[in-house]
Amino acid sequence: MNEGGTGVMLPAHLLELLTASVDGELSAAERRLLDKTLRDSEEARVAHGQMLSASRRVRQLPAPSLGDDFAAHIMQTINDRAMMPTPLPMPRRRSTLDLQRLLPWVSMATAAGVILMVGLFALAYFMQAEKQIADASKKAGAPEQDSSPVAREVARVAKPAPERTQKSDPVAKPPVKEPEAVDVNVATKQPEPAEVLAIPPRMLGLDNVIATPSLPDAEPFKVVGVSLPVLLPLRDLDEAYPRKTTRNELKKNEVVRIDLFCKDGIKASEAVQALLKARGLSVTVDATMQDRIRKKTRSDLMVYTDALSADEIASLLEQLGGDDKKLEAKKSGDGQFDKFMLAPFHPSDLAELAKLLGIPANQVKLPKPKVGVPADPRKPLDSITAGQLALNLPKGGSKVGEKIALIVPYGLAGFQPQNSREIKSFLEKRGERRPNTVPMMLVLRSLN
Amino acid sequence: MRRYQDRLYHAIYRVVDNAEDALDVVQESFLNAYQSLNSFKGDAEFFTWLYRIAFNAAISLKRKRRPALRLEWDQDNRTGLEPMDDSAYSSPASQLERTEDEAVLQAALNRLSPEHRVVLVLKDLEGQKYEDIAEVLNVPIGTIRSRLHRARVELRDLLMEESGE
Numbered sequence: 265m266n267e268g269g270t271g272v273m274l275p276a277h278l279l280e281l282l283t284a285s286v287d288g289e290l291s292a293a294e295r296r297l298l299d300k301t302l303r304d305s306e307e308a309r310v311a312h313g314q315m316l317s318a319s320r321r322v323r324q325l326p327a328p329s330l331g332d333d334f335a336a337h338i339m340q341t342i343n344d345r346a347m348m349p350t351p352l353p354m355p356r357r358r359s360t361l362d363l364q365r366l367l368p369w370v371s372m373a374t375a376a377g378v379i380l381m382v383g384l385f386a387l388a389y390f391m392q393a394e395k396q397i398a399d400a401s402k403k404a405g406a407p408e409q410d411s412s413p414v415a416r417e418v419a420r421v422a423k424p425a426p427e428r429t430q431k432s433d434p435v436a437k438p439p440v441k442e443p444e445a446v447d448v449n450v451a452t453k454q455p456e457p458a459e460v461l462a463i464p465p466r467m468l469g470l471d472n473v474i475a476t477p478s479l480p481d482a483e484p485f486k487v488v489g490v491s492l493p494v495l496l497p498l499r500d501l502d503e504a505y506p507r508k509t510t511r512n513e514l515k516k517n518e519v520v521r522i523d524l525f526c527k528d529g530i531k532a533s534e535a536v537q538a539l540l541k542a543r544g545l546s547v548t549v550d551a552t553m554q555d556r557i558r559k560k561t562r563s564d565l566m567v568y569t570d571a572l573s574a575d576e577i578a579s580l581l582e583q584l585g586g587d588d589k590k591l592e593a594k595k596s597g598d599g600q601f602d603k604f605m606l607a608p609f610h611p612s613d614l615a616e617l618a619k620l621l622g623i624p625a626n627q628v629k630l631p632k633p634k635v636g637v638p639a640d641p642r643k644p645l646d647s648i649t650a651g652q653l654a655l656n657l658p659k660g661g662s663k664v665g666e667k668i669a670l671i672v673p674y675g676l677a678g679f680q681p682q683n684s685r686e687i688k689s690f691l692e693k694r695g696e697r698r699p700n701t702v703p704m705m706l707v708l709r710s711l712n
Numbered sequence: 713m714r715r716y717q718d719r720l721y722h723a724i725y726r727v728v729d730n731a732e733d734a735l736d737v738v739q740e741s742f743l744n745a746y747q748s749l750n751s752f753k754g755d756a757e758f759f760t761w762l763y764r765i766a767f768n769a770a771i772s773l774k775r776k777r778r779p780a781l782r783l784e785w786d787q788d789n790r791t792g793l794e795p796m797d798d799s800a801y802s803s804p805a806s807q808l809e810r811t812e813d814e815a816v817l818q819a820a821l822n823r824l825s826p827e828h829r830v831v832l833v834l835k836d837l838e839g840q841k842y843e844d845i846a847e848v849l850n851v852p853i854g855t856i857r858s859r860l861h862r863a864r865v866e867l868r869d870l871l872m873e874e875s876g877e
Contacts, residue, residue, distance in 0.1 A: 322836040
């Protein structure tokens, strides 16, 4: 395959490579192939040189010029011929029946039409109904003259309210075997007759629907006070609002649970113990806890006592916060306590308390309600059981009024309170609770 | 217009090899461009668009000027009918004005087909890339590469023939 019969004889693909090289349009691979070909082939070198020479000669051809008046000549020609740029053909107008574009509008118009029709029918229906009711009301004085269901119902509703709503009145509360459609609103609200007529009930077709028996009188809604957890900084108890809030919350509960966050539970317990002792309480510390205090092992603990009243607990917390504030003011970082949480006592707290004190759950007996105080089924269960648990904790009953407190580990894995002699001793020493005292479960939680 | 006129004229002149024809082609190209200005979409450079108009006109002109009896290419024996158009190449007066080298080269260019001549002018004289030439002539790049290859081989052979090698 050769091209250029008068020139060198080279394969066609090599000639293409040479011409592409002269064009300056070689890829890297083609460039490498060309270099190799030029190195190896004398014929290729000659042909390449000839093509380069021809290209160079074409580039060096002299360039003629048109002169400066050419542009003016063109403009004159344009003027002479009155030439104007040919306007582009107008784009085809889109068909006015472009269904793709109209489809959403058609859908919306259809929907709007349906809604409008429904509204008009509803309006006509209710206007007709009101007209019938008004006509029937006029004839209410002669009830037997109009036997239509509407008229009968209006006549029945128009009767004096007491006759309709008295529980003993068999007419107002018909037997279940013969249910009668009764407007609940009319039956329960006991409105004045004039009001009933002013706002007539919907009665059309009442004879044709399955009636329901009259509902019993519903009790009005009661506002139930919801207790929410209170989270306050312990050191702020010297201020009015936190102090008042704390005291109020403490008085709400039969059993108090306080989660007090501190830097180190051991150090915090020392402060709590000191205050308890200052208030005349003898503090019993579980042996496991004693061991951890001695070794200064970081741990959480629970202080339990039922020898303090709500006010005394509040006072204890206030003093604890005040002392801690002084420590912090004296030297930053010496304060131990952070915030405390005072939450409503929960049944799960009871279970936890029983577990911490080593009392089997089956030994927690619910006491009988006090005689003369009717049981209130609406009263939350936990508010009853809290007091019941406190009352049912095993008591020695030896000394009435002995003020004691117990400290046990809290959340310590493997702790077996039932084997603790200190807890047993505490439970035995407990006498009858003094009046107004509140069981307190103070959990000292170490931060970090 | 002044920006493009000389460059376009030079390229067209090398294709048609006649000053008057080149002038006519360039003039008509500018007028056509002006008239068709609204159809210029701006998706190509204006120069490319103008070149397309001008070179199409030039190729059409050269085809018209070719004799009806175009003999087949005889590689071994030139027919003697070349050049096939009545360009200035055949005009003795014009021939005298040129340098010998230019005359030989232009004679070789005139013996190329208009399509080959155009791609060679656009490539060597205008220094355009394959893509740009393809856009001007509205043909695929592969066609441009092929035409250029054939044009170069043919031009080389013609020049060798002229020089007596």
